[in-house]
Amino acid sequence: MKILVVGGGGREHALVWRLKQSPSEPEVICAPGNAGIAREVPCFDVAATDLESLAELARKQKVDLTVVGPEAPLCAGIVDLFQARGLKIFGPSKAAALLEGDKAFAKEIMSRHSIPTAGHRTFSELNAALIWARETVDYPLVVKAAGLAAGKGVVICRNPEEAEEAIRSMMEDQAFGSAGQRIVIEDFLVGEEASIIALTDGKTILVMESSQDHKRAFDGDEGPNTGGMGAYSPAPVVTEKLQSQIEREVLVPIVHALKHEGRPFSGVLYAGLMMTQKGPRVLEFNVRFGDPECEALMMRLRGDLAQALALCAEGRLDEADLSWSEEPAVTVVVAQEGYPGAVGSGRPIWGLDEVEESDDLRIFHAATRRQGSDWIASGGRVLAVTALGTDLAGARDKAYAAIDRLRFPGSFCRRDIGHRALGR
Ligand code: AMP
Ligand code: GLY
Numbered sequence: 001m002k003i004l005v006v007g008g009g010g011r012e013h014a015l016v017w018r019l020k021q022s023p024s025e026p027e028v029i030c031a032p033g034n035a036g037i038a039r040e041v042p043c044f045d046v047a048a049t050d051l052e053s054l055a056e057l058a059r060k061q062k063v064d065l066t067v068v069g070p071e072a073p074l075c076a077g078i079v080d081l082f083q084a085r086g087l088k089i090f091g092p093s094k095a096a097a098l099l100e101g102d103k104a105f106a107k108e109i110m111s112r113h114s115i116p117t118a119g120h121r122t123f124s125e126l127n128a129a130l131i132w133a134r135e136t137v138d139y140p141l142v143v144k145a146a147g148l149a150a151g152k153g154v155v156i157c158r159n160p161e162e163a164e165e166a167i168r169s170m171m172e173d174q175a176f177g178s179a180g181q182r183i184v185i186e187d188f189l190v191g192e193e194a195s196i197i198a199l200t201d202g203k204t205i206l207v208m209e210s211s212q213d214h215k216r217a218f219d220g221d222e223g224p225n226t227g228g229m230g231a232y233s234p235a236p237v238v239t240e241k242l243q244s245q246i247e248r249e250v251l252v253p254i255v256h257a258l259k260h261e262g263r264p265f266s267g268v269l270y271a272g273l274m275m276t277q278k279g280p281r282v283l284e285f286n287v288r289f290g291d292p293e294c295e296a297l298m299m300r301l302r303g304d305l306a307q308a309l310a311l312c313a314e315g316r317l318d319e320a321d322l323s324w325s326e327e328p329a330v331t332v333v334v335a336q337e338g339y340p341g342a343v344g345s346g347r348p349i350w351g352l353d354e355v356e357e358s359d360d361l362r363i364f365h366a367a368t369r370r371q372g373s374d375w376i377a378s379g380g381r382v383l384a385v386t387a388l389g390t391d392l393a394g395a396r397d398k399a400y401a402a403i404d405r406l407r408f409p410g411s412f413c414r415r416d417i418g419h420r421a422l423g424r
Helices: 010-020 051-060 071-075 078-084 094-101 103-111 126-135 160-171 241-258 292-302 307-312 392-404
Strands: 001-005 027-030 064-068 118-124 139-145 154-157 183-187 192-200 205-207 215-217 222-225 229-232 266-277 279-286 301-303 322-324 329-336 361-365 369-373 374-377 381-388
Touching: 001 010, 001 051, 010 027, 010 064, 010 292, 010 307, 010 361, 010 381, 051 078, 051 329, 064 078, 064 279, 071 078, 071 094, 078 094, 078 329, 094 103, 094 241, 094 279, 103 118, 103 183, 103 279, 118 126, 126 160, 126 183, 139 160, 154 160, 160 183, 192 241, 192 292, 192 307, 205 241, 229 292, 229 392, 241 266, 292 301, 292 361, 292 381, 301 307, 329 392, 361 392, 381 392
Parallel strands: 001 027, 001 064
Antiparallel strands: 118 183, 139 154, 139 183, 192 205, 192 266, 215 222, 229 329, 266 279, 301 322, 329 381, 361 381, 369 374
């Protein structure tokens, strides 16, 4: 089987690495990939959003299965396009991907089907949003751009002034482009977060092990929201009881709801959840693997991932067989200073080739390129250093020990990844 992985971040590097190790021994290629991925498999210089060229690549390369990493091509309809051309692809249709592509739609379908989530209002008019923010007394509240914003379009506001600033930046200054034309304002939820990621073909739901992301940029969960600064799996906050509650109250109903509303879902279903005193509440749905959760999950995954994704794309997920290492995994993201805002480009990373990688320690590349024999950072999140350990502290120490061997001026990472689980 020949597999094309679409994307070029740490998530795709982890997927490529794990797919390649599938017992069915698939041949793997990637587009566009990055310098780290290119060390493992052939990469093709086609952007993840250039759907026509990707379909052409899949045809020319005689690809048997395409696996899509990021949300943008899914929301733009890559699955519909490939299927129309008779190309097998793993992921949701454009109609089903709206679950991530439009937070207002996601909130509405959850309301219609009684899926537990924060109370909300949707606004498409600046003045109406401003008046509401001024008049409400329920602070803090959360202002979200309805469209895709790379995990950055969410602002927690402690008072009306902060809310006004967030609303104006999204609706007036278009900080997230058209993604902020409509906004969702929702109640602030208190609790610990977790990510539950499942494969589904619309009939069978195969729930993966739990994980936890670290959204804020800095230690102690300070600073702005990011795409994610680190992750670990499993997340002890998700007890067995909570896991089955989430399956029953969130995953099964949303898969059913989407089918019922004429948007049958196939692919990765990711529920970002807040474990509140009243039970789990959905913060967001994504229609692809989380990044960096995927890196931690891939480190622990056993079994034939290539076969499982192919079976899922064929509607035969019930035949798939995946299992998990008992050992926990930790991923620490190394980012360039300035992230999640603008970052410099062209900073060199020294020492990468001196770190000895193994099945217990992988440096997944999120944004690197080569310049001669040098490794150069080419984006905000640059590396996702991932380790497996006999316990969480051991995995964490292994990841940080690898990071400490790098010489990467102008970079930063959080030093407290795993603090919630370790503080229990
Ligand atoms: P989202 O992209 O909607 O998951 O939001 C990104 C992050 O913002 C979440 O992972 C939470 O840390 C935070 N967040 C989002 N919605 C809420 C909420 N209703 N209450 C508290 N925190 C939230
Ligand atoms: N790490 C969160 C996300 O991928 O959306």
